[in-house]
Every structure is written in C-alpha cells, then in structure tokens.
Amino acid sequence: MPTPADRISESSMTDLWNVWFTELHRRRAGLTIKIKQLLYTGKSPYQRIDVLDTYAFGRMLVLYGSIMVTEKDEFVYHEMLAHVPLFAHPKPRKVLIIGGGDGGTLREVMRHKQVRATMVEIDEAVVQTSQKYLPTIGTAFKNPRAQVLFEDGERWLARCKEKFDVILVDASDPVGPAEVLFQKPFHQQVARCLAPGGIFVTQSESPFFHQKTLSGIQRNLREIFKVVRPYTAAIPTYPSGFWSFTLCSDTTDPVARFKESRVKAAGFKLKYYNAGIHRACFALPSFMLEDGPDLGL
C-alpha cells in the first residue's frame, strides 16, 4: 500500500514549496524573491552565511540577512567596482582588495593582465562557500597573479609597508564586521598605502535609501583626499536598485585622465562597463549633489 508521501508527485512538491526571501529597508519596503532551494546555511566566527537558489536571479549569497551577490546581476557591481578605477588609472600595476570574499572583484581585476593583486578577506568561510556554491564568481582565487590572505583588513593595512596603485574596498554594509571600513582611521591608512597617483574606491551604499550615510562617507573622505568622486550603477538586487561607489585620489581625476583607447586595447567582453558608462557614471542626479534635497527615504 502506498504511503501518503508516495502519492505526492514531483511537480506538486515543487508547487507547494512556496518560500520567499525578503530583504527590507527600515522594515517598511524591500525586495522579495521566490526561493527554489536552500543550498547552505552556516555560521562563521564573523557572521551567518546563506546560499539560496532563486528562480529570478540564480544562486544568491546572503550574509547576516543581506543579499551580497546573485549570479544574474553580480556583474554590475563587480565590473563597476574594478574597471572604473583600473581604467581611470593610467598605468595600474599593484592592486589591493579589502573584503570581496565572493571573488567577483578579484575576477574582474585579474582581467587586467598587467596587474598583480592582493586580496585581504577577514572571513575565510565566505571564500570557501563562494568557491563551492558560486563557482562562476569565485574563479580567480587560484590565479598566480593573485594573493589571497585571510586577515582583518583594517589591521593588515595598518601594518602594511607596501604601496598600491589601486585600492578597492569591497565591503558589506556598514554594520557588522565591515563597519570600520567606512570610518576615517581606516581611510587614513588607505591614503598612506596609495602610490603616487593612486586611486581608492569604496562601495558607498544606496543614494536613495542611505542618502545620509553616503554624504557622511563623502564628507569624511574629502578631509583626506583631494579628488572625491561618487559614481553610480543600477543593481536590481541591492536596496532601491541603485548603488553608489566613491572614488578618491590625490591627483588622478577619473574622467579627465581617462583614455577610451585603453578600454578598446584591453578588448574585454563585459556586460555593463564600457567607455561611455565610464564617463557617464560620474554624472550625479541633483539629489546626490552637495546642495541636493533630502528625499526622506
């Protein structure tokens, strides 16, 4: 005699699996995503780590409840964090990545064949999880031009005696383990470790939802760097779908020094970044300007 479970067909089991992941901004609005399968849940010394398979965006890495990357739209964030400074700098050779445990930023940096990179990630579990469950993102960890260290990025940088042409902060939100990476003492260490003409970029949250956080980050950075240029990109799975990065340097203007010919010569096949986007991404909506209105979002 068949047990009740035997009578449940494969398709009805899938139909009944009606599970949604929801990431809210201030508990009042957010993104909701239907989940195909829970692939992994774990806890590192630093944070909770989840990998979910979704219908809309493919596999998705979630740290302490916030979406970090999804297979379908991670290209925007990683291309825009890496290629804007690497093409703004006339001759990048040494790159430092703080954070970036999923490996997407390292993958994009490694497309630049003349570059050697050091990546300092605090949480080895994020790298291991990403390599296992998101193999299209974490492709460059074994690249001989890349060195991956599992250390506290802030402490590592405070002791660092090297200089870098490009420093990228690929941090999660300014709560939890990444908080210090948004503060002035860290940014002073970054400035100390930049080679002449060097460029620093940090992700700097949603222009709509984190308007005050972003203007605070910029205010702090202007006390340290002469050139402070926010830029933006459209990222569907990040809060509000619109994201900011802030590029800093003492001497290198990212648009004035930009040579389209270098992008053509590199010959990358990218999905978001191109020479037109390089110039355009620094044009800011009026509400993002210093005298812009508070949107109250």
Added chain:
Amino acid sequence: MPTPADRISESSMTDLWNVWFTELHRRRAGLTIKIKQLLYTGKSPYQRIDVLDTYAFGRMLVLYGSIMVTEKDEFVYHEMLAHVPLFAHPKPRKVLIIGGGDGGTLREVMRHKQVRATMVEIDEAVVQTSQKYLPTIGTAFKNPRAQVLFEDGERWLARCKEKFDVILVDASDPVGPAEVLFQKPFHQQVARCLAPGGIFVTQSESPFFHQKTLSGIQRNLREIFKVVRPYTAAIPTYPSGFWSFTLCSDTTDPVARFKESRVKAAGFKLKYYNAGIHRACFALPSFMLEDGPDLGL
C-alpha cells in the same frame, strides 16, 4: 463595562495593521511595501484604480496592480520624461502628452514657460483620483497653457491635424489599455504629427526585466525614425529599480544639439535632471546595446 474594542489602544491598532503591497515580476521576485492605509479603491471603464498610503514612499497610485507613481520617487520618472526632450529640442513650443493621467508629466512640461501643452488621457477617473489623493503631482491640470482631453489617445492622434514639437507617451505597461501605444501603427501617427525637428519620447520599460520588450520597441521605432536613442533613469519603485525611455526624431540628436546654457537659463529647481544627467543618461550599459548579451532575467 468596556467592550473589548475599547481596550485596544491606538498604538496597538497601528501595530497590528500589518499589510503589505507586493508587485511581482513573473511571479518570482519583486518589490514589497508596508501599507499605512488604503485610501481609495475604484474601477473605471478601463481599469482598477487604488491609492495606498505607504510608510516608505508616501502615497502611491496603483493601476491594475502595478505601481504608477509614489509621492517620494515620482520626480525621477516625470523629470526625465519631460525635460530630456524639452531641453534636447532647440525651441519647443507645442507639446502633446498621451496618457499621463496622474499629472506629473504635465507639471514638469508646464515649468517651460514658452510651451503650450495638450494632454490626451483615456481614463478621466485617473485624473480625478490623482487630483484628489495626490495633489502634489496633479498640480497643472488647471494651467491656462494646458488643455486636457479625455479621449482614446490612439484614435485622437489618428484624426489629429496639428503638428507638435515634442510628443510624450506617458503610458502604463504594454498590457491593458496602453498596449496599442507600444505598436507600430501608433508610432506612425506620432511621426506624422511631429513638426520638423520634432522629438518623440516613450517610456520603454525595465532594461533588466523587460530586455526583449525594450529591444522590440527599439527595432520598431528604427523603421520609422532616423534617430532612436534609449536613455535610462533610476526609479526605486519600478521593477528592477532601473527604467528606460526611448527618444526618437528624424533630425534632432538629443546630445549633439543640447545646450547646457538653456538649462541654466531656465533656472528650475529639480531633484534628478541636470545638464550632466542629460548627457550621461544616453550612455547605455553594454547589455543594453544591440549586440549585448541576454541576461535571462
């Protein structure tokens, strides 16, 4: 003796009112918004109309289940639909708006003091509802330079003997009453009613979620107009948070003919549009280019 209802305090009544509006893309991902109050639900001959008050975005107009505008972020859509063509055109005098029942596009068009506008909206109930519940959006219906007609925009245009410098299609999605406004016979009528050097702009859906719809619209438009230039804006409450418009003309390139001095002379206080954004919004991510990859979203 107090009845049970008397014992419920005001604050606990609000706490228990845990109502969410969710707009899904292909039933698998979308935006979810906490609702403060249901202000209006009605049915016109054309569609279901709802007005909801939300915690995150203020009041929100919903047509057949899709968010049309919210008080907090409507400025992006309306500024970008109106001011890009009105500043791209060297001397706009006559403007036609098809749709736009909430009145936000008319409000932005009326900022240009040299312009007279005709608005043709199929559904009078949308205008009435907007004037009543969204008074900061529908501010220009009574402007003496504006004429508002309640007619089927497609039929009206087919009979129209006037010519316009700028024609704007402010339509809802290409399902329901607005479907014909995305099709070739309508676009041919638009072309017939453009004055020499005239500019046509239509909203053209999400570059991420409606990639095929957008490329289809562009393909059709290229059969009719010599200049076909999509542009983009970040709109948090539209699907994926990233939206496209398509600008068409026979002779007027929206960037080459653009004069920043006209924006300065107009002296508007806007929240999104500015001269830098005018040029930048036409730079497209690689996936939006003709040979771009299919994102599978």
